[in-house]
Amino acid sequence: MIRLDDVWRIFTVGDAEVHALKGVTLAIERGEHVALVGPSGSGKSTLLHILGCLDRPTRGRYTLEGREVGALSEAERSLIRRNRIGFVFQFFHLLARLPALGNVELPMLFAGVTAEERRERAARTLAAVGLSHRAHHRPDQLSGGERQRVAIARAVVMEPAVLLADEPTGNLDRAAASEVMELLEGMNARGLTLVVVTHDPAIAARARRVVRLSDGEIQGSGVRGPGSGHDTTPTGTRTTVPDPRLGGG
Amino acid sequence: MRFLDLLRFAAGALRGHRLRTGLSVAGVAVGIAAVVALTALGEGARRYVVDQFVALGSNLLIVLPGKVETTGAAPFGGVTHDLTIDDFRAVERLPRVRRAAPLVVATDTVHFQDRGRAVPVLGTTAAFAAVRQLAVASGEFLPPRDLDEGGNEIVLGMKVADELFRGANPLGQVVRVGSWRFRVVGVLAPRGRSLTFDIDDDVFVSVRTAMRVFNRSTLFRILVDVRSHPEMQATKHDVEALLRERHRADDVTVITQDALLAAFSKILDALTMALVGIASVSLAVAGVGIMNVMLVSVTERRAEIGLLKAVGAQDGQVLAAFLAEAVLLALGGGVAGVALGAGAVRAFVSFYPSFPASPPLWAVGAALGLSLAVGAAFGVWPARRATRLDPVEALAGR
Ligand SMILES: Nc1ncnc2c1ncn2[C@@H]1O[C@H](COP(=O)(O)OP(=O)(O)OP(=O)(O)O)[C@@H](O)[C@H]1O
Numbered sequence: 230m231i232r233l234d235d236v237w238r239i240f241t242v243g244d245a246e247v248h249a250l251k252g253v254t255l256a257i258e259r260g261e262h263v264a265l266v267g268p269s270g271s272g273k274s275t276l277l278h279i280l281g282c283l284d285r286p287t288r289g290r291y292t293l294e295g296r297e298v299g300a301l302s303e304a305e306r307s308l309i310r311r312n313r314i315g316f317v318f319q320f321f322h323l324l325a326r327l328p329a330l331g332n333v334e335l336p337m338l339f340a341g342v343t344a345e346e347r348r349e350r351a352a353r354t355l356a357a358v359g360l361s362h363r364a365h366h367r368p369d370q371l372s373g374g375e376r377q378r379v380a381i382a383r384a385v386v387m388e389p390a391v392l393l394a395d396e397p398t399g400n401l402d403r404a405a406a407s408e409v410m411e412l413l414e415g416m417n418a419r420g421l422t423l424v425v426v427t428h429d430p431a432i433a434a435r436a437r438r439v440v441r442l443s444d445g446e447i448q449g450s451g452v453r454g455p456g457s458g459h460d461t462t463p464t465g466t467r468t469t470v471p472d473p474r475l476g477g478g
Numbered sequence: 479m480r481f482l483d484l485l486r487f488a489a490g491a492l493r494g495h496r497l498r499t500g501l502s503v504a505g506v507a508v509g510i511a512a513v514v515a516l517t518a519l520g521e522g523a524r525r526y527v528v529d530q531f532v533a534l535g536s537n538l539l540i541v542l543p544g545k546v547e548t549t550g551a552a553p554f555g556g557v558t559h560d561l562t563i564d565d566f567r568a569v570e571r572l573p574r575v576r577r578a579a580p581l582v583v584a585t586d587t588v589h590f591q592d593r594g595r596a597v598p599v600l601g602t603t604a605a606f607a608a609v610r611q612l613a614v615a616s617g618e619f620l621p622p623r624d625l626d627e628g629g630n631e632i633v634l635g636m637k638v639a640d641e642l643f644r645g646a647n648p649l650g651q652v653v654r655v656g657s658w659r660f661r662v663v664g665v666l667a668p669r670g671r672s673l674t675f676d677i678d679d680d681v682f683v684s685v686r687t688a689m690r691v692f693n694r695s696t697l698f699r700i701l702v703d704v705r706s707h708p709e710m711q712a713t714k715h716d717v718e719a720l721l722r723e724r725h726r727a728d729d730v731t732v733i734t735q736d737a738l739l740a741a742f743s744k745i746l747d748a749l750t751m752a753l754v755g756i757a758s759v760s761l762a763v764a765g766v767g768i769m770n771v772m773l774v775s776v777t778e779r780r781a782e783i784g785l786l787k788a789v790g791a792q793d794g795q796v797l798a799a800f801l802a803e804a805v806l807l808a809l810g811g812g813v814a815g816v817a818l819g820a821g822a823v824r825a826f827v828s829f830y831p832s833f834p835a836s837p838p839l840w841a842v843g844a845a846l847g848l849s850l851a852v853g854a855a856f857g858v859w860p861a862r863r864a865t866r867l868d869p870v871e872a873l874a875g876r
């Protein structure tokens with residue numbers, strides 16, 4: 230599903246070069262739940278942006294669903310973002326002037342979906358994140374947890390294959406964080422591939438696989454099977470087993 | 479993305495900043511209002527002049543000595559070959575000519591008792607009143623009489639009569655021009671300024687007398703009243719051919735009203751355009767205002783732009799969204815400006831009812847088109863800046 234081969238990302242700042250990613254090789258299978266951890270500045274966000282086609286590798290190959298994405302035009306990449314990828318951010322990034330429903334409709338607006346269908350699908354997705362009763366509230370009238378759930382509804386309303394979340398619980402208290410994670414895990418259980426960047430060991434521990442970045446390099450990739458503790462395989466190609474703890478959302 | 483959705487999205491963004499939106503709309507509105515009002519005034523001036531020409535008599539041909547190119551420029555200057563009374567006689571006899579009047583002009587002081595007034599003295603014939611469609615307030619115009627007879631009758635314009643007689647009845651009184659004495663036979667009804675002369679401030683004597691008094695042997699003009707309007711061009715050619723034959727040279731100019739009108743129209747069009755040009759400066763300022771607002775908006779909404787890209791908005795769509803905002807701002811200003819300009823013109827007309835000013839339809843259309851163009855032209859750069867934003871950086875700025 231996702232395959233990175235020796236991916237480098239080098240930023241040029243003035244005369245200096247910052248190596249944010251140094252030869253990352255990684256494979257993520259359909260339906261996996263991967264936690265991306267590592268110290269600040271280790272390149273987690275950079276990696277996520279590349280996975281999400283918001284950024285391109287300086288070197289190396291990125292293949293998404295069999296297509297080499299680095300070679301595509303900007304227009305094609307935006308179509309991939311629209312149809313195959315959902316983003317969730319630490320700071321929600323909801324449009325303050327639109328109500329929850331309008332925010333969820335946004336991706337469909339640019340996809341040219343008719344107004345009635347947009348409304349209907351957005352309402353359905355808001356219901357799936359348990360926010361039907363907040364559909365007409367603007368973001369400033371919602372709690373942090375509710376905002377993030379609106380953002381999740383927006384991320385999945387186009388029914389993407391991959392959901393990329395950059396510290397989705399970074400701005401939430403423990404209860405709200407847990408709610409949000411349960412929501413994401415429920416979607417993952419129904420087949421959505423989930424990649425979550427986090428600093429929180431408790432959040433990371435919920436993932437089936439933990440990919441550890443350090444200074445732009447993958448340090449280890451631990452896969453938790455049911456019953457087993459930690460094992461480390463460098464490329465993490467093992468298939469995932471559905472976790473019986475997680476129900477349907 | 480559907481067009482209506484695009485507009486709604488842009489309008490939603492504008493509604494988020496009511497004050498800023500209102501101010502930029504007002505900026506454009508002032509510029510557009512200026513364009514509308516000034517074109518209305520320019521158009522009004524043009525129509526006013528046209529009305530004046532119509533008042534001059536619509537079948538009028540004016541013959542003047544000297545050959546002047548009448549294409550474009552008004553006919554002034556040129557080498558003069560004199561027009562004579564005999565020329566006039568010949569012209570008058572042309573079949574398509576209903577009537578004609580000779581004209582000699584000089585300025586002199588008309589005295590009554592101890593009062594005097596320097597006025598143009600026009601020497602002509604009885605036909606002049608009909609040719610120029612003049613009405614008499616009291617008495618009568620110059621009596622019909624053979625051309626070679628002089629006569630000492632004088633007809634006063636209303637202003638001259640008022641000035642010299644101060645309400646007393648001038649009819650039958652004697653006035654002096656130089657050492658010559660004239661008997662007042664009529665006073666003209668007020669007519670007002672009519673482009674060439676202020677008829678109210680003229681006096682009229684018979685052409686022979688005028689030539690004698692002012693020692694002239696030639697005519698200043700011959701005015702020709704053509705039988706019917708469709709025959710204007712043919713009559714013009716008749717007169718030209720006749721005088722070419724008589725003078726053995728192509729040395730007179732015959733102007734139709736249409737030619738004069740065209741010349742004036744051109745001048746007034748230029749005037750209107752100049753006014754519009756001035757108004758456009760304020761539009762350009764308003765455009766820069768829009769650009770400024772949109773640049774601020776793009777800077778403020780970096781995160782939004784990043785998000786739009788992250789959810790799959792294509793560069794063209796981001797461009798269209800921001801361009802639509804600029805165009806909506808300008809178009810809103812355009813509509814408000816047309817209303818404002820039309821209101822201003824209406825107010826003006828209520829003060830000067832005789833001035834036929836109203837915003838021409840083309841100007842309203844052009845104003846709206848112009849506002850659209852301003853929005854697009856000044857919106858495109860900020861919109862392009864929006865599309866060029868790197869989504870990662872845009873999102874990182876929260
Ligand atoms: N646009 C950029 N220009 C220059 N350097 C950059 C840019 N973006 C990231 N970097 C650098 O690349 C490295 C990795 O950054 P990245 O944001 O991926 O880290 P991170 O693991 O997400 O950190 P954090 O946990 O603090 O979010 C850092 O050293 C950062 O300074």
Ligand SMILES: [Mg+2]
Nearest residue numbers: 273274275395
């Ligand atoms: Mg980060």
